[in-house]
Each structure stands twice: as structure tokens, then as C-alpha cells.
Amino acid sequence: MNRELKLAMLGMIEGNGHPYSWSGIINGYNPAEMAKCPYAGIPIYMGKQPLESVRIPGARVTHIWCDDPADAPKVAAASLIEHVVEKPEDVIGQVDAAVIATDDGADHVRRARPFIEAGLPVFIDKPMATTIPELRQFVEWHREDKIILSTSGMRYAPEMRADFSSLGDLRWITSFTCKTWERYGIHALEAVEPLLGPGFLTVQAHTDAGGDVMHLTHRSGVKVTLGALHDAFGSFGAVHLYGTKGDLAVKLTDTYHAFRGQLVAFIDMLRTGQRPLPFDETVELMAVIIAGIRSREQGGTRVYIADVLREL
Secondary structure (H helix, E strand, O other): OOOOEEEEEEOOOOOOOHHHHHHHHHHOOOHHHHOOOOOOHHHHHHHOOOHHHOOOOOEEEEEEEOOOOOHHHHHHHHHOOOEEOOOHHHHOOOOOEEEEOOOOOOOHHHHHHHHHHOOOOEEEOOOOOOOHHHHHHHHHHHHOOOOEEOOOHHHHOHHHHOOOHHHOOEEEEEEEEEOOHHHHHHHHHHHHHHHHOOOEEEEEEEEEOOEEEEEEEEOOOOEEEEEEEOOOHHHOOEEEEEEOOOEEEEEOOOHHHHHHHHHHHHHHHHHHOOOOOOHHHHHHHHHHHHHHHHHHHOOOOEEEHHHHHOOO
């Protein structure tokens, strides 16, 4: 696949402007039109990059569909997308892969099904699935050799890919996100999971009206505390690492390169067939999110990840 890959960007729901940002990162963008984006942070972090550098060579978003038909032409103008389609299924046969750009993990099977069943590789915005039936279906598709990838951009945040060996052996990690555990908890989780690898054992929720604090155990013995507090937008992406030789606070400041790294990983996977992480690792991450929801619903009981995984 040496030719330029054609991608479809599909779906946009309230609170998530990825069709603007992801398409613009891949295609380049029109600054005047991007300035009209209703998500004010996107033009800001896009604008920190030299305009001529904003592009991912070898791929292009060629088609766009949004839940509100009025949004699609605006995204297309901002992010240099040639084709606006009336129905998402219209892109089948026109593109090499589809991107499901919504972050509702209880609705991704419905959105992804036409493209997966048509044999298109699909990237799904985080979290991939927040219910057992949704996750079970993705696992079944994976067993049928369907090409599916879902990650948080926090996995690729430059701040989280540094060398932390000076801290010694890690003993405790805290990681924070705003909004809800269902939609944004994966950001807090996937920021730190690459440091530990798979092997989460339990989740226990402490909940009030303001959000959730999840206490996790891991086979490594490292304790993990993930906060998802609804209105603490200014603290998104804050992580604190505690080790035997020191501690370090880090915070996401480079949103552009976190997203770019995520998109490059998907495009590289399309070209090489090599996944950036095992699918089973993503399944475990989704099981952690589901376990957190279950613990909250059960009044803060400890939920075992293995019990969730046995239901798949």
C-alpha cells in the first residue's frame, strides 16, 4: 500500500471535536475556518504548530459524516475534506479505513458494524466499549480477524513516554481526568498502563455527586488511583508517579503530538499490518472501565478484572 490511504471520519457528538482535530492533523487545515470550530481548545493547540508541518504524509481524510448534517460542511471546510456524505455507509468502497470519532462506549458496535462487516479496518475513539455486550462483540470480530484499533491519545503523550528510571521502583501512581469515568476514565488509565503493562487485578470505586475515584491493584504490586471528577477541566492529564528513589508530577501539555502519535500508529498499522499493542491489552483496559462502573453501581465493592473477562 504505497499509495496515499483514504480515510473516512464518521460521527460527532456533543463534547467531542475529534472530527475537526484529527482530520486537521492528518490533512492540514484552513486556519480561518478552524477558528470557527466550536471547541475553542482545538484551534489553540493546532495553532502552536507551524502550519506547513501539520500533516501526516501518506494518508488523507477524504470523506466526512457527522450526526448533525449541518456540522459536516463546517468540519470539511476547516480540515480540507473533499467529500461530505449523506449516510456513513456511503463511504464503503470509497475509502481504505474508517474512523469512528465518537466517545460513547455504549454505542460503538452500532456505529462500527457496517464497516467492520464490509471488511474495512476501523479505528474507534476511546473507550472502545463500556458494556459487556459491546465488548463481547468486538472480541468476536477480532477472533474473525477483523482489523480494529482503539486507544486514548494519552498513550502517546510525549510527557508519558519519558524515562522515569530515576524514580526507582514505582510504588503508587495517581492519574486524573475531568468529565465522567465512562467517557474519560480511559484517558487516566491509558496514560499510565504502558508503564505497568497488562495485569490489573481489581477496581474499587469511591463515588459522590462530583465524580469517581477508582482504586486499582496490579500484579506488579504498584497501587494506582484514578480520578474522574466532572468539572475539574483544568487538571486533565495530571499524573503523579511515586517511586523508591523519588517522585515526579507530569501533566499533558502537548495535545497535538499526543493525537498525532495516536493517528500515526493507526496509519502505520494499516500499512504494515503490525498492531501498536495487542488487542487483548485493549480488552483488559475496557474490562477495567466496566469493573469501575460495576463497583460504583454496587456501592463501592471490590470488582475483580478476571470476573469481568470471564463474561466475554
